[in-house]
Amino acid sequence: MTALPAISLLVCTRDRASALAMLLDSVTVAVARAPHGAVEVILVDNGSQDDTADRLAQWRAARAFPVRVVQEPRAGLARARNRGLDAARGAIIAMTDDDCVLDPGYFNELARCFGELDGPAIVGGRILPGDPADLPVTLKLEDHAMVARPGDFPGGFVMGANLAFSAQVAARVGAFDERFGAGAAFVSAEDTDYLFRATGLGIPLRYDPRFVVHHHHGRRLVADETRLLAGYSRGDGALYAKHLLRDRRVVGAIGRDIADLWRDLVDPVTTHRGIRRFYAFRLRHKAAGMIAYLREAPARQPAADPTLAATGRERRTRRPDSSLGSS
Structure with missing residues (x-):
């Protein structure tokens, strides 16, 4: 064998x-x-x-x-x-x-x-x-x-x-x-x-x-990088929505995202030229992903996970x- x-x-x-x-x-x-x-x-x-x-x-x-x-x-x-x-x-x-x-x-x-x-x-x-x-x-x-x-x-x-x-x-x-x-x-x-x-x-x-x-x-264009990072955050937001009622870790993650907003003022991320306030950008797209998931879930969620x-x-x-x- x-x-x-x-x-x-x-x-x-x-x-x-x-x-x-x-x-x-x-x-x-x-x-x-x-x-x-x-x-x-x-x-x-x-x-x-x-x-x-x-x-x-x-x-x-x-x-x-x-x-x-x-x-x-x-x-x-x-x-x-x-x-x-x-x-x-x-x-x-x-x-x-x-x-x-x-x-x-x-x-x-x-x-x-x-x-x-x-x-x-x-x-x-x-x-x-x-x-x-x-x-x-x-x-x-x-x-x-x-x-x-x-x-x-x-x-x-x-x-x-x-x-x-x-x-x-x-x-x-x-x-x-x-x-x-x-x-x-x-x-x-x-x-x-x-x-x-x-x-x-x-x-x-x-x-x-x-x-x-x-x-x-x-990826060599700033617009491509910005679009990629927006997609990452939107996907993470959709995951938040998927697991929100099943796993308490999601609540902690959302809390940390909100707490990170102050870092845009005192410790800003400067490596992404197309994004001025990185933590606010990330949270905004995560919120959009959560909303999109909740809107689509009833139509897309099959009977079994x-x-x-x-x-x-x-x-x-x-x-x-x-x-x-x-x-």
Whole structure:
């Protein structure tokens, strides 16, 4: 019987064929440095209309390590991630974005990190700029390890562009909420919602700078950065509304957002040129997200919570092999 891989790397992509080469080349290099049989790669084509499917098939055919290309024709990053979770067999499930490049030692450092843990956990890694011409957003630059406080709202502590968790976490938390993330009604926060639900179950959330990706996000216009940050805050506000009546941590998070308003006067954020008063900007868009969620929830909320999808229930029956040895 073939041993299951220790690590499943999940990448979702949609209409980014021209940008995939850098990521895929970096995966090949990083897998070559990992022990034989330690890694499988799962590529989710999220309904691409360009030649993404052909490029993924060609790359897969030329690899000596396990690669699976799966299709999720319905647009939406959360949907694509759920499709990838269904396919993953590893004891560690890692994910990155299609505009990132893995550091050559990515898999070795990821395995070392999880080997030091004594139970299920979610760990985010370092996200460095891929191109110095891009604006300094969607990055995680801290060079020291951190552990999130269980009562804190996890937005921004780690990011979906470099995120990994034990397979047992997926079994307990379930699926990503498909109402959030790129391609959905709320264009962000599918990762934050997942983290919030996980920490609510007592699953520890950590940051470890040892496993690294370089993010080539391509945003160079101030207007693009401002629109991105507005979307992040709107998504967080929608999460507030989703969890407001279920989890007291939301009340604390709203209180901290209001308390932060004074910082616009005494300690203003100056790194975002398109935003004059950052904390007021953030709170305004969170309020808009809360209102939008409450308006849309009656029409969009299914009878059963979409975050309790088959992914989690199915994964409970699996017993992943955490071995990093040969298959």
